[in-house]
Amino acid sequence: MLNIVIFGAPGSGKGTQSERIVAKYGINHISTGDVLRAEIKAGTELGKTAKGYIDQGQLLPDELIIDILASTLDGFKESKGVIFDGFPRTIAQAEALKKMLAERGQEVSIMLDLDVPEEELMTRLIKRGQESGRADDNEETIKKRLVVYHSQTSPLIDWYKNDGKYQHINGLGTMEGIFAEIAEAIDKI
Numbered sequence: 001m002l003n004i005v006i007f008g009a010p011g012s013g014k015g016t017q018s019e020r021i022v023a024k025y026g027i028n029h030i031s032t033g034d035v036l037r038a039e040i041k042a043g044t045e046l047g048k049t050a051k052g053y054i055d056q057g058q059l060l061p062d063e064l065i066i067d068i069l070a071s072t073l074d075g076f077k078e079s080k081g082v083i084f085d086g087f088p089r090t091i092a093q094a095e096a097l098k099k100m101l102a103e104r105g106q107e108v109s110i111m112l113d114l115d116v117p118e119e120e121l122m123t124r125l126i127k128r129g130q131e132s133g134r135a136d137d138n139e140e141t142i143k144k145r146l147v148v149y150h151s152q153t154s155p156l157i158d159w160y161k162n163d164g165k166y167q168h169i170n171g172l173g174t175m176e177g178i179f180a181e182i183a184e185a186i187d188k189i
């Protein structure tokens with residue numbers, strides 16, 4: 001089983017690199033952001049709740065997102081592994097993921113930290129907002145998301161270092177170059 005956590009600030013390229021990892025290694029992909037955007041589009045109760053948090057640049061409550069993650073995970077049958085994209089985002093979520101995988105006789109194989117300088121993140125997200133119209137990719141919300149990243153999410157770097165799963169990836173460069181570094185790290189597992 002290849003269980004990969006793809007990690008990084010908003011705009012670090014998690015989604016793009018996840019697609020490549022899925023294509024090369026044939027594992028399942030869970031993007032919590034994509035799951036929530038689909039719920040919003042479908043107009044469900046969960047979607048309505050999620051929209052309130054997302055538009056404010058805030059994280060959803062841990063219990064809610066952990067439940068969503070668990071049910072998505074249970075939907076994968078005969079899986080070769082999973083790439084977790086956008087989860088975990090807090091220490092409580094990392095602990096829940098560890099427990100959830102342990103209950104299934106599994107563990108996280110590697111945590112890939114896509115490291116991108118702050119100015120570059122801003123530029124990428126503003127551009128993405130103009131192209132895709134994603135409601136949370138506007139300057140004000142992006143700034144809030146980066147603050148949330150630094151306060152609630154970046155402590156996971158040390159958490160995964162302590163867990164012996166941390167792998168730094170230089171997130172600046174061409175998409176192919178970054179993927180080559182990722183594939184090298186995965187192939188060493």
Ligand code: ADP
Pocket residue numbers: 009010011014032033034036053054057058059060061065085086087088089093136145
């Ligand atoms: P990005 O990585 O660009 O911030 P995502 O698509 O991963 O974008 O997430 C968009 C939003 O969805 C987040 O800002 C947050 O409000 C919500 N969200 C996604 N994943 C989680 C999570 N694991 N815990 C709490 N909220 C989440």
